[in-house]
Amino acid sequence: NAGVTQTPKFQVLKTGQSxxxxxxxxxxxxxxxxxxxxxxxxxxxxxxxxxEGTTDKGEVxxxxxxxxxxxxxxxxxxxxxxxxxxxxxxxxxxxxxxxxYEQYFGxxxxxxxx
Amino acid sequence: ILNVEQSxxxxxxxxxxxxxFTCSFPSSNFYALHWYRWETAKxxxxxxxxxxxxDEKKKGRISATxxxxxxxxxLYIKGSQPEDSATYLCAFANAGGTSYGKLTFGxxxxxxxxx
Numbered sequence: 001n002a003g004v005t006q007t008p009k010f011q012v013l014k015t016g017q018s019x020x021x022x023x024x025x026x027x028x029x030x031x032x033x034x035x036x037x038x039x040x041x042x043x044x045x046x047x048x049x050x051x052e053g054t055t056d057k058g059e060v061x062x063x064x065x066x067x068x069x070x071x072x073x074x075x076x077x078x079x080x081x082x083x084x085x086x087x088x089x090x091x092x093x094x095x096x097x098x099x100x101y102e103q104y105f106g107x108x109x110x111x112x113x114x
Numbered sequence: 115i116l117n118v119e120q121s122x123x124x125x126x127x128x129x130x131x132x133x134x135f136t137c138s139f140p141s142s143n144f145y146a147l148h149w150y151r152w153e154t155a156k157x158x159x160x161x162x163x164x165x166x167x168x169d170e171k172k173k174g175r176i177s178a179t180x181x182x183x184x185x186x187x188x189l190y191i192k193g194s195q196p197e198d199s200a201t202y203l204c205a206f207a208n209a210g211g212t213s214y215g216k217l218t219f220g221x222x223x224x225x226x227x228x229x
Contacts, residue, residue, distance in 0.1 A: 040221065042203065043203070105159070
């Protein structure tokens with residue numbers, strides 16, 4: 001099993017450009033999450049999807065949109081990138097939405113917006 | 115915004131030392147406390163998920179305790195080895211309202227074990 005995979009690994013964007021970060025999991029998990037990680041700050045939740053067909057905002061959703069394409073895939077879209085969105089983005093999944101379920105993380109996407 | 119604090123921010127120990135660090139979280143509406151280990155250039159990996167006051171979990175030389183009434187959890191590493199060098203993250207799950215299903219992460223404790 002590959003676990004949680006993310007593409008791309010690295011990306012450089014100019015201000016105003018758009019892009020989609022892709023995430024897929026092969027563990028048949030119901031819940032998926034997008035986090036960003038910035039220096040000096042913990043992982044912050046951007047959006048999550050408790051189950052296929054549902055999405056909900058996290059702590060820092062502004063400037064992002066998400067799509068839960070099917071049970072396996074959860075994508076994060078930046079419509080008009082800003083330098084403040086320079087960060088490392090992690091996708092994660094868990095068996096269910098319940099908090100007692102550990103989360104499994106992908107390898108991350110390092111995004112730079114110039 | 116929920117406040118999850120970890121201390122110390124960083125820690126340097128010698129191989130063979132035992133060490134511990136703290137995660138503090140709100141004591142109201144507690145549901146679960148997670149610990150993750152995050153090695154450089156890798157992804158965070160779950161160590162423990164703790165849900166009951168007084169819980170103690172152990173995995174090899176690493177163990178954790180939980181006090182939900184006072185809002186803290188300790189992570190202990192016995193006989194640290196260089197391969198234990200990593201950032202240790204805790205994450206708090208709150209049982210209230212719009213927080214359902216979401217984890218709030220602390221900033222992490224960076225552990226460096228010197229040979």
